[in-house]
Amino acid sequence: MNNNSSASDLIESLEQLQTRLNGFAAQLASNQLPFWLPGLKPANLSSAAALYSDIWYRDGRDGRTTISHHGLIGADAALIKQALLVNQAKCEFQRHATQYRLSKDLPLQQQLHLRSEKLATLLHFQGASRLHLKQCYRHIPVLETAPVKIGFSWYTSGRSIKKLTPQQALDRLMKMDTSQTHIQRQIEAVGRLRPGDLLAQIQTLAPVIRANMLWKEQDQLIRKAKNISLPILVALNPANPVLPEYNEPPLSPPDTRSRLERNDLKIDPDLFLPSLRAHRYLG
Structure with missing residues (x-):
């Protein structure tokens, strides 16, 4: 594969990611199911959509950090489908970016910005200088079956x-x-x-919020834990849209190690x- 086709594939995968993020954001804006978004200002679905869609560095921000917020958003089948399409596009873009070493290839980044008018306009209005690869790669957390309980806690011992x-x-x-x-x-x-x-x-490692999830299936209890940097989409029954039971941890991590x-x-x-x-x- 020559360099030009590599750049073309990379640009195409990024544009696909942006298109699917836009589709997800539009679908999220019309969502009527309950949500909980602590610490997000304003705490509404428009703010959540901007958080999911943010894949650019901001001026004056430490490039080693990512913007993180936890929370829960009830989702119907259409919104879940859109989120899974975004995650699929993230995997594809990460594959290309890793293969072509985008993070270390500044000329290729410049070519990417010049080749795409849509992305160039986005960069101008968002005040972004280059892609934030960690935020490009991180998936939207999706639970296709709702647990009965989610316990959030700060993990500071990593x-x-x-x-x-x-x-x-x-x-x-x-x-x-x-x-x-x-x-x-x-x-x-x-x-x-x-x-x-x-x-x-x-x-x-920086403190992170960990979600400890519990499902009850017949006579079994199923537990899973996952570090969370974005609000979790939880599939809900539109006929009975109730979020799982959850706790409300402090918005900032404790000063001391948790273990x-x-x-x-x-x-x-x-x-x-x-x-x-x-x-x-x-x-």
Whole structure:
């Protein structure tokens, strides 16, 4: 596949995503079923539609963060279908964007903006400079059968832990400014490690809302949990449109971690290589 066809496929998949988002937003605006949208201002379906449709970076906003709101929106079959079509388009766009490395190919982004008048107009009026890939990729959460209960809670203990060998750590340090004293000290520290030693590169994840869902089917209780960054669409019976039972968590996460640290933690809490956020494993 040549570069021109790659760009064309990518642009087409993004335009398809935008078209389906527009269709979903229009369908959502006509929705007559109950909803709960805490913290969204104004707390109406137009605001929710804008939240689902936001796939662009905003000026002055930290590009590493995503706009997140939890909530529940009752949905009929037509709205559920539109949401699933959006999610399908998101998968297709992510496939192309990953294949063509859109996040690192600025000329291709510029070509995308120039080739599509519709998208260029959208960029102008929304004050957006480039795509927010995480918000492009994240799916609209859809429950095609309504649970009896949904419990929302803040999850503040999330961490990403990646293992590094001494050689991998050394390779990364050598790519930094080795004239700096603190880098030289870390290189020396790596040199004192044994070949079989491992390091833990730790990143604390941002707090997220987790939805704990409960279904009752015959004599069985079925539980599922999922992190939520967008309001959940819940399929409701139009003849009896009642949202599942739910709680109302605080709008902002607690200041402290929600779980105690394990007593058998095997990672040294003190940083061993600060420039890599790397810790030693305790023997």
